[in-house]
Amino acid sequence: MPVEFLSDDQAAAYERFVGDLTRSELEGFFLLDGTALDLIANKRGAHNRLGFGLQIGTVRYLGHFLTEDPLDVPWSAVEYIASQLDIADPSVIKRYTERQPTAYEHSWEIRAAYGYRDFADPGVHDPLVEFMSARAWIHAEGAVALFEQAKAWLRRERVLLPGVSVLARLVAAVREETDQRMYRTLAEAAAGADVELPLRLRDLLEVPEGKRFSELERLRKGPRRDSGLAMSGCSTPTPTSAA
Known part of the structure; x- marks a missing residue:
């Protein structure tokens, strides 16, 4: 994958949870709002309510759903969601994946309720490139910093993050174009000052x-x-x- 500017730890953190969550992260990403509570109220079984809440927190934090294993989350997140839903035994979450389509159906319900979009949807690529180009030009950010800014922009705009290599290629392309623009600008300025x-x-x-x-x-x-x-x-x- 063309992610040479990312360390193994940075690439891993893009795709899944790495380590435990801080209190501020739990409160910032896993605190259930009114919309979440209304959606969860219609779910049958404590395991489904807890799993649904975890998926909401997951997509907020990571920027995408854990389609392969929605339960690959820190236990602190499970306990935090359970406490908000008055679920005394958080271990019931183990039953959430007994019916495989459930997590998938829940993710689509969350997408519709919160307005999440796919990375390939119209209206995503051009504004993102414009944002990154401005950052690269004004702040002269390196690849890793620009990559993190792109992730933050996508999460703010509720766009599901693509694969790590997809975003890395786009970041590399934007930085290359910005470098070429800078070279052209310097060359024109030099020629304007002195033809030779x-x-x-x-x-x-x-x-x-x-x-x-x-x-x-x-x-x-x-x-x-x-x-x-x-x-x-x-x-x-x-x-x-x-x-």
Whole structure:
């Protein structure tokens, strides 16, 4: 997967819960609102009510549902939801997956009630790219920071997160386009200041015949002594004329 800029831990945290949840995370993502309580009230059995509540908290926190195993959540989340629903025995959650279609049906009910959209839906891609492009241009954010900003935007807009590699590719593409835009802007500014400046800058990248380093690399090293002779040796050579 093209997620080289993400660590294994970061990629894992994108797809599932990693470690326990803090009190603030429980209150921020697993606190049941009026809509949730109304939906849960219609569910038969404590295990279905508890499972439904967990799925609401899961999609809020992760940005997607745990389709393979909706019970792969921290136990603290189970207990927190159970306490809100007055379910004395949280272990009843084990029965939630006895009927396989139940969790799937609940996820679609939650999507409809809260207005969640798929990543591929119209009206998602272009606004997201516009948001990321602005962040990359104004804040010069690195790939990981931009990836996290994209995740936050999708969750705010109630868009279900795509696979980690899908979002990573989009982040990489946006950063590449932003870099190219910056290069074009700098080149145009340099040419506007001095027509020959782009040529002189280009020549700094070339390795002169018989030398091991480019002029840019030589200038980066700076003088070894604080003397006039050493300083003059670091001056930029006369630029080559344009052909």
